[in-house]
Amino acid sequence: MNPRRRFLRLLAACGLGWGLGGCASGRHRRGTGSGQVVVVGGGHGGATAARYLKLMNPDLTVTLIEPRDTYLSCPGSNETVAGLKDMGTLVRSYDSLRRELDIKKVNAQATRLDRPRRRVVLADGAEVPYDRLVLSPGIDFRWDAIEGYDEAASRTVPHAWRAGPQTAMLARQIRTMPDGGLVLITAPANPYRCPPGPYERASLIACYLKKYKPRSKILILDAKTRFSKQPAFEQAWREHYGDMLEWISSEKQGRLERVDAAARTVETEFDAFRADVLNVIPPQKAGALAEQSGLTDTSGWCPVDPLSFASVYDSAIHVIGDACQAGPMPKSAFSANSQAKVCAAAVVASLAGEPPPEPLLINHCYSFVASDEAISITGVYGYSRNDGQLETRSTGETPPGGDRKREAIHARAWQRSFRADVFGY
Amino acid sequence: MSHQLNTRRTVRSFARSAHVGTIAVALCLPARAESPDTALAALGCLGCHAEEGGQENGPLSELTSPRRFEAKEIASMLRDYREGKRSGTVMNRIAAGLKDGEIEGIAGFLGKRP
Ligand SMILES: Cc1cc2nc3c(=O)[nH]c(=O)nc-3n(C[C@H](O)[C@H](O)[C@H](O)COP(=O)(O)OP(=O)(O)OC[C@H]3O[C@@H](n4cnc5c(N)ncnc54)[C@H](O)[C@@H]3O)c2cc1C
Numbered sequence: 001m002n003p004r005r006r007f008l009r010l011l012a013a014c015g016l017g018w019g020l021g022g023c024a025s026g027r028h029r030r031g032t033g034s035g036q037v038v039v040v041g042g043g044h045g046g047a048t049a050a051r052y053l054k055l056m057n058p059d060l061t062v063t064l065i066e067p068r069d070t071y072l073s074c075p076g077s078n079e080t081v082a083g084l085k086d087m088g089t090l091v092r093s094y095d096s097l098r099r100e101l102d103i104k105k106v107n108a109q110a111t112r113l114d115r116p117r118r119r120v121v122l123a124d125g126a127e128v129p130y131d132r133l134v135l136s137p138g139i140d141f142r143w144d145a146i147e148g149y150d151e152a153a154s155r156t157v158p159h160a161w162r163a164g165p166q167t168a169m170l171a172r173q174i175r176t177m178p179d180g181g182l183v184l185i186t187a188p189a190n191p192y193r194c195p196p197g198p199y200e201r202a203s204l205i206a207c208y209l210k211k212y213k214p215r216s217k218i219l220i221l222d223a224k225t226r227f228s229k230q231p232a233f234e235q236a237w238r239e240h241y242g243d244m245l246e247w248i249s250s251e252k253q254g255r256l257e258r259v260d261a262a263a264r265t266v267e268t269e270f271d272a273f274r275a276d277v278l279n280v281i282p283p284q285k286a287g288a289l290a291e292q293s294g295l296t297d298t299s300g301w302c303p304v305d306p307l308s309f310a311s312v313y314d315s316a317i318h319v320i321g322d323a324c325q326a327g328p329m330p331k332s333a334f335s336a337n338s339q340a341k342v343c344a345a346a347v348v349a350s351l352a353g354e355p356p357p358e359p360l361l362i363n364h365c366y367s368f369v370a371s372d373e374a375i376s377i378t379g380v381y382g383y384s385r386n387d388g389q390l391e392t393r394s395t396g397e398t399p400p401g402g403d404r405k406r407e408a409i410h411a412r413a414w415q416r417s418f419r420a421d422v423f424g425y
Numbered sequence: 426m427s428h429q430l431n432t433r434r435t436v437r438s439f440a441r442s443a444h445v446g447t448i449a450v451a452l453c454l455p456a457r458a459e460s461p462d463t464a465l466a467a468l469g470c471l472g473c474h475a476e477e478g479g480q481e482n483g484p485l486s487e488l489t490s491p492r493r494f495e496a497k498e499i500a501s502m503l504r505d506y507r508e509g510k511r512s513g514t515v516m517n518r519i520a521a522g523l524k525d526g527e528i529e530g531i532a533g534f535l536g537k538r539p
């Protein structure tokens with residue numbers, strides 16, 4: 001198709017042509033499809049989706065269902081654990097979405113989906129009808145995966161893999177542990193939320209301990225043999241923390257067999273460890289609502305068509321963010337944000353009776369390795385028509401000798417500009 | 426009241442950038458049967474180079490607002506990043522994933538408004 005016509009059609013599909021009038025072309029009109037779009041989950045994926053749906057087509061009725069009044073961001077939460085920031089910096093408000101874009105925020109948990117009748121059922125029994133549903137429920141934990149580590153155990157041995165009281169608990173335990181103590185972090189097998197997250201956390205805890213409790217030690221007990229940004233992390237660790245921080249591959253210790261939360265011990269196939277602060281990051285799966293609604297496969301995550309992020313099981317439901325399987329894309333806030341835009345464009349297009357525009361997605365994720373040094377991983381993902389899946393166009397990590405100080409400045413700037421792109425302020 | 430204005434400004438800025446994109450794409454893009462949508466791809470860039478407040482009040486953060494540059498300047502920066510003639514922290518790696526026509530389209534969408 002002629003590129004100009006293709007582009008105009010796309011604009012129409014995306015509803016981006018608002019206000020163009022006749023200046024570009026008399027043929028161009030804004031996408032006319034209106035409808036009720038409901039978004040469940042007001043995290044990075046859901047908030048971005050709600051915001052872009054309205055930006056692309058202001059005629060849509062967009063309802064955001066999320067039980068919490070404000071959101072707490074996981075990006076930045078490892079800095080909180082290490083005492084570099086307070087929890088207040090993680091808070092994100094929905095005010096701008098509500099007031100400036102007229103998105104209806106419903107403070108409730110979605111307990112069930114009535115898929116045949118296209119309704120979301122809330123905790124109080126109320127029903128919210130939808131033409132299209134966008135689900136971004138994030139993760140739930142596999143409480144049956146590690147013997148001894150269930151939800152009750154997490155009340156004293158934090159995972160801190162959702163920002164909130166868990167983050168505060170881990171921060172407190174680090175602050176009050178004795179000098180000379182052991183911090184033990186267990187990292188899960190892939191896939192899981194934020195692949196470099198455990199290593200950023202270990203780095204920042206080391207940064208804190210080096211300053212305040214220099215005789216202490218940190219161990220990462222990994223279910224993997226390799227990890228994200230490994231060369232860049234290991235270089236920074238050698239330079240800053242020496243023997244204080246040690247990573248143990250699953251090749252050395254085998255499976256994590258058992259956790260005793262009361263004793264703060266961990267048993268592997270070959271050894272046992274007793275920690276002063278124990279941080280177990282358990283294996284994960286898609287948020288419970290997705291699983292209960294029959295939108296997950298045997299992997300525990302939601303398979304989707306990457307052109308639209310529509311569930312392969314239900315074309316009226318789109319799943320984005322950590323809960324979906326997006327081929328090579330890691331589970332990150334940036335991925336969730338990028339997917340939300342593709343999903344919003346596809347929803348707007350489908351309500352106007354148009355096919356979805358072809359996506360090109362980005363992931364870009366910083367990790368702090370010290371209070372003023374960061375490294376990053378980046379990926380660009382295109383759509384392959386051969387197999388109908390996303391394919392990696394390019395990836396890259398901070399090289400040895402990269403400018404970590406400059407990346408740290410960018411990483412802090414990113415937290416601010418990302419908030420603007422997701423929450424609109 | 427000010428919130429209202431803000432919304433309109435945001436939506437309008439999308440519309441205007443779309444306008445720039447239309448021209449850029451019409452002039453620069455070779456006809457290609459299969460390709461990603463460059464306006465949609467450009468929205469991905471806003472994950473770092475956020476739109477809101479980025480123009481009227483100067484760049485939102487140290488991450489330079491692309492809106493300060495002409496589309497053709499952005500396109501040439503992206504090509505230079507891709508070919509290693511310009512060095513940055515992450516932009517070399519991102520530009521490596523972009524093809525020529527895509528760079529023009531994305532730059533057209535992100536660049537300064539007329
Ligand atoms: C320590 C840590 C550091 C991280 N750092 C980074 C980083 O630097 N960069 C990066 O890109 N990513 C980072 N991440 C990953 C990032 O936090 C997630 O990938 C991202 O939040 C995923 O977005 P989401 O929308 O899928 O889920 P979430 O952001 O978790 O949002 C899910 C929302 O859905 C709501 N919800 C769930 N079920 C229901 C229901 N039934 N009804 C109503 N609402 C519901 C929840 O309350 C929640 O608000 C980090 C993660 C961790 C743990």
